[in-house]
Amino acid sequence: MIDFINVSKIYKGSDVKALDDVNLHIDKGEFVFIVGASGAGKSTFLKTIIREEVPTSGEIIFDGESLNMMKPRKVPFYRRKLGIVFQDFRLIQTKTVYDNVAFAMHVIGAKQKDISRRVAYALSLVGLSAKAKSYPNQLSGGEQQRVALARALVNEADVIIADEPTGNIDPEMSKDIVDLLEQINLNRGTTIIMVTHEVDLIRSYNKRVIEIKNGHIVSDTAHPEVAEGTEEVAQEAVANTPSGYYHAPTEDAEIEKFLMNYGNEPLTDDGVGGFDMDSSDENL
Ligand code: ADP
DSSP: OEEEEEEEEEOTTOOSEEEEEEEEEEOTTOEEEEEOOTTSSHHHHHHHHHTSSOOSEEEEEETTEESTTOOGGGHHHHHTTEEEEETTOOOOTTSOHHHHHHHHHHHTTOOHHHHHHHHHHHHHHTTOGGGTTOOGGGSOHHHHHHHHHHHHHTTTOSEEEEESTTTTSOHHHHHHHHHHHHHHHHHHOOEEEEEOOOHHHHHTSOOEEEEEETTEEEEEESSGGGOTTHHHHHHHHHHSOOOOGGGOOOSHHHHHHHHHTTSSSOOOTTSOTTOOTTOOOTTO
């Protein structure tokens, strides 16, 4: 499903290889943990999958299509295949739980009837049907992350990309979130790529673990017990602040703009893109 072929990435103005000759295959339906210290290249790895960044050399193939060659106007359509979950939830504070999830469907121009049905289903999958009318600040961290997960799922993404999704929630809730990801993976066949620092969490699941160091993949193991050295790496990573993936848009308007980038058309300079701002839907 995803192939990295000799992928290297050097950012403009930098001489550091954020990714250094990465070769990798992730199959449809796999569940993969990505670990590595701060600055190792994890965010760059995710950004190239999301097509936020293009490799300096090498190639990334997604379902047989080269991401390098993809025309900018096709990128939002490609991104519909991806559901993204962030450490800091990125929920729109002025919208209810229902509307936060529905927004992701509006952005892609879904019909109202499909929106009602699928939002209800996505919320039931994450166990939050009863909280549909609540606002994010009325929910616990774990619940907010489940809303974000429902939002990532609602458009039936083929791949969930979770960037430290348990970093801001307590350990018990963290397990709930990974359990949910596991269920989604097993029941729906959704591919899961999850970046995490939490070694104990990795150990309690029998999943593939890929460790990145200085832009290289230094280990890629089917089972966490053989991922030697992972603990030190993860401890080191915890000691560092998480990198600023996506420049942490925490304002509602920025979150909306980010989500619109997954819509019908690339955003224009004024940020409106293909999204109908005058939607007559009362839910939004
Ligand atoms: P991680 O997510 O593992 O913390 P990153 O992918 O953010 O690592 O960073 C990998 C390397 O690339 C680091 O050396 C970092 O400083 C560098 N880097 C990341 N983003 C940029 C950027 N936009 N411009 C220049 N260098 C960058």
